[in-house]
Amino acid sequence: MLRRSWVELSRKNKLQIITGHQPVPSSDLSGDKFRDECAVVGVIGNPEAANYCYLSLYAMQHRGQEGAGIVSTRGTEMRAYRDMGLVADVFDEDKLSMLAGTAAIGHARYATFGGKDWENLQPFSANFGENSFAIAHNGNLVNADKLRAELEQKGAIFSTTSDSEVILHLIAHATDQDTIPKKLEAAFQRLRGAFSLVVLGLRRLIAVRDAFGVRPLSLGKIGDGYIVASETCAFDLIGAEFVRDIEPGEMLEISADGKLTSHKPLKNKNNNPAFCVFEYIYFSRPDSTIDGLNVYKIRKNLGAELAKEHPIDADLVIPVPDSGVPAAIGYAEQSGLPMEFGLIRNHYVGRTFIEPQQSIRNFGVKIKLNANRDLLNGKRIVVVDDSIVRGTTSKKIVTMLRNAGAKEIHFRVSSPPTTGPCYYGIDTPSREELIASTHDVEEIRSYINVDTLAYLSAEGIYRAVGKPQENYCDACFTGNYRLGEPMNCVSPVKVGSIGSRKQ
Numbered sequence: 001m002l003r004r005s006w007v008e009l010s011r012k013n014k015l016q017i018i019t020g021h022q023p024v025p026s027s028d029l030s031g032d033k034f035r036d037e038c039a040v041v042g043v044i045g046n047p048e049a050a051n052y053c054y055l056s057l058y059a060m061q062h063r064g065q066e067g068a069g070i071v072s073t074r075g076t077e078m079r080a081y082r083d084m085g086l087v088a089d090v091f092d093e094d095k096l097s098m099l100a101g102t103a104a105i106g107h108a109r110y111a112t113f114g115g116k117d118w119e120n121l122q123p124f125s126a127n128f129g130e131n132s133f134a135i136a137h138n139g140n141l142v143n144a145d146k147l148r149a150e151l152e153q154k155g156a157i158f159s160t161t162s163d164s165e166v167i168l169h170l171i172a173h174a175t176d177q178d179t180i181p182k183k184l185e186a187a188f189q190r191l192r193g194a195f196s197l198v199v200l201g202l203r204r205l206i207a208v209r210d211a212f213g214v215r216p217l218s219l220g221k222i223g224d225g226y227i228v229a230s231e232t233c234a235f236d237l238i239g240a241e242f243v244r245d246i247e248p249g250e251m252l253e254i255s256a257d258g259k260l261t262s263h264k265p266l267k268n269k270n271n272n273p274a275f276c277v278f279e280y281i282y283f284s285r286p287d288s289t290i291d292g293l294n295v296y297k298i299r300k301n302l303g304a305e306l307a308k309e310h311p312i313d314a315d316l317v318i319p320v321p322d323s324g325v326p327a328a329i330g331y332a333e334q335s336g337l338p339m340e341f342g343l344i345r346n347h348y349v350g351r352t353f354i355e356p357q358q359s360i361r362n363f364g365v366k367i368k369l370n371a372n373r374d375l376l377n378g379k380r381i382v383v384v385d386d387s388i389v390r391g392t393t394s395k396k397i398v399t400m401l402r403n404a405g406a407k408e409i410h411f412r413v414s415s416p417p418t419t420g421p422c423y424y425g426i427d428t429p430s431r432e433e434l435i436a437s438t439h440d441v442e443e444i445r446s447y448i449n450v451d452t453l454a455y456l457s458a459e460g461i462y463r464a465v466g467k468p469q470e471n472y473c474d475a476c477f478t479g480n481y482r483l484g485e486p487m488n489c490v491s492p493v494k495v496g497s498i499g500s501r502k503q
């Protein structure tokens with residue numbers, strides 16, 4: 001049913017893909033973190049649409065480094081370019097000039113359940129009948145396998161392993177609906193799980209957030225047009241003005257002439273959102289504003305709450321760079337201890353760094369971080385990090401700090417122990433690999449070899465955020481999977497209709 005009739009620009013050959021962008025070595029610091037999944041962006045009503053998408057993806061590179069793509073339109077046809085690699089490596093001036101148009105959507109990807117092949121790179125695009133559209137998705141569906149099997153029974157042929165292609169086929173199979181918005185709404189009613197989407201038609205851009213609003217999505221104004229992006233840091237780079245967040249369950253349609261039409265076709269039963277609280281703890285850039293709250297401020301608050309809950313007599317507070325820095329500032333301010341950079345990060349270690357033979361102990365961490373020996377020697381230090389996932393990197397950092405002469409090491413974590421995986425669009429290790437799922441705090445303390453270890457409580461998180469716990473998803477540390485698990489998903493409630501305007 002789906003026919004790819006896009007002008008697909010030239011693509012790098014396989015050899016270049018394999019040799020050009022190696023995966024991050026497992027010893028990379030971020031290898032022992034939950035990983036962001038994707039960034040999405042859409043721009044309409046501006047002749048620089050593709051350029052703005054490119055710059056926005058560049059600003060949101062932290063949300064996905066495996067590959068990137070942009071689909072654009074001038075109102076008559078669509079053009080697409082996708083490839084493996086960092087945004088700045090995927091696009092150059094020539095490719096962006098070929099993507100020139102008045103509307104575009106873009107996607108930066110880190111694979112979650114979809115595998116890591118070129119075919120899974122987004123945006124996905126399709127034609128059926130007179131309709132052409134492209135889609136970029138951030139999140140994960142918990143009923144994707146069920147929907148895929150059902151669609152295959154009906155004859156759908158999948159060319160990727162991505163959840164997002166399931167959405168594309170659902171839209172294509174909504175043959176009882178006569179307009180693109182109605183087809184989209186019919187498809188979204190079938191989805192269970194987390195999805196923040198941008199959909200590009202020849203004359204419209206549609207932004208959608210699932211009924212629980214798990215993943216962020218914000219609306220901005222750029223010139224006479226509009227931009228929708230996963231994080232507001234994208235707006236700052238291109239000079240766009242923040243307008244508002246896309247609401248949970250909202251479908252916002254933006255026409256080529258700048259008309260906004262908002263619908264709320266999806267609602268969850270209790271009408272409580274389930275925004276991912278880990279966006280504040282780790283995923284989002286600290287200069288972004290997520291659901292009305294500045295991420296940097298929240299991280300500082302988390303550190304202050306941590307100091308209130310778990311004070312300790314020490315000489316220095318040391319952040320684990322970079323993500324632990326705001327929480328360490330908050331901890332230091334609250335405790336009255338000085339904060340110093342006892343761990344220095346090398347910012348120039350690229351993704352293509354090839355690790356030589358592991359003859360040097362803890363080489364993987366050392367290439368990224370070095371302990372400041374003069375500062376640490378003989379000191380009692382409080383080390384602040386945002387999370388402990390497997391515990392392997394924390395252990396290596398502690399070894400490095402001890403070798404630099406630290407006399408006492410007190411490890412403080414600005415989130416509760418992560419005991420479960422994420423099913424809603426974040427790449428996490430399996431439950432068994434999460435050290436806190438099988439070890440208590442004392443066992444983890446002993447494993448990473450620190451004098452004391454303490455985590456912020458769930459209550460401390462919500463004091464820092466200043467909003468009630470029932471507005472958030474915190475399943476990876478409470479086990480409360482409000483949208484269901486892959487075999488046991490919660491149904492949103494259909495409450496409205498998108499209207500009947502023809503495409």
Ligand code: SF4
Binds near residue numbers: 277278421474476477
């Ligand atoms: S399970 Fe954790 S990482 Fe996943 S959406 Fe919920 S809070 Fe975020």
